[in-house]
Amino acid sequence: MVKLNLGEQLQRLREEKNLSREELAQEMNVSRQAVYKWENNKGYPDIENLIKLSDLYNVTLDELIKGDHSFQKKIVIDQKKNKIEDLSDPGFMIGIILVFVGYF
Template sequence: MSCLKLGDELQRLREVKKMSREELAQLMNVSRQAVYKWENNKGYPDIQNLLKLSEIYETTIDDLIKSDSTFQGNLNTNEDEKKDEDEILHSGFYIGIGIIFLGIFLGLILGNLIISTALNIVGTLIICFYKDILKLFRDIKKDFNEQ
């Protein structure tokens, strides 16, 4: 399995077991089209299906995916995204709260409702869209560095 993609390995293992796509799909409780997509590198099985496949093919998940760097990259990206989503109070939350309090404080000190309202809106937007703002700045920086 030197330079194979995951799909190529899945197809090879299915053929070694002398199974049709239909038979595998029934065993896996998925559609035949799902098996087709996996074997033609048009999609990847999720972790539960990888576990089932490794049992059916009597191999390890590591053996299935270790040569497919694209799949490994997708796994790492998905795990990073999940970790970010699990983090409820990210730094953007604290920055946004700080800006909101600054707006309230300046509004009270200066008696200017416009400044207070503007900073409250900015703080709320930062809380809600912090990750998107960071991604935007990273993309801009990446584009700038490529030019």
């Protein structure tokens, strides 16, 4: 099975739901340009939007990101930039969990 990168996965899921980029943008409360960037790997949704997307498409976070190794590396790099006191931030903890989920 060919693994899709995050952008390809997001576009495929949106099209399966018969949503336009504009409709998805409205549903997600983001710009149409943001959706375009996500689907073309010019940017990544933040963890909050990843959770919304997984709920909307009825897929797990793991299913969304597992095939995109560059996105997984970005999570690791971003986490290294954070300071230890950021452990109280729920987004930080979810990022760490996603990194570990990708390895198992």
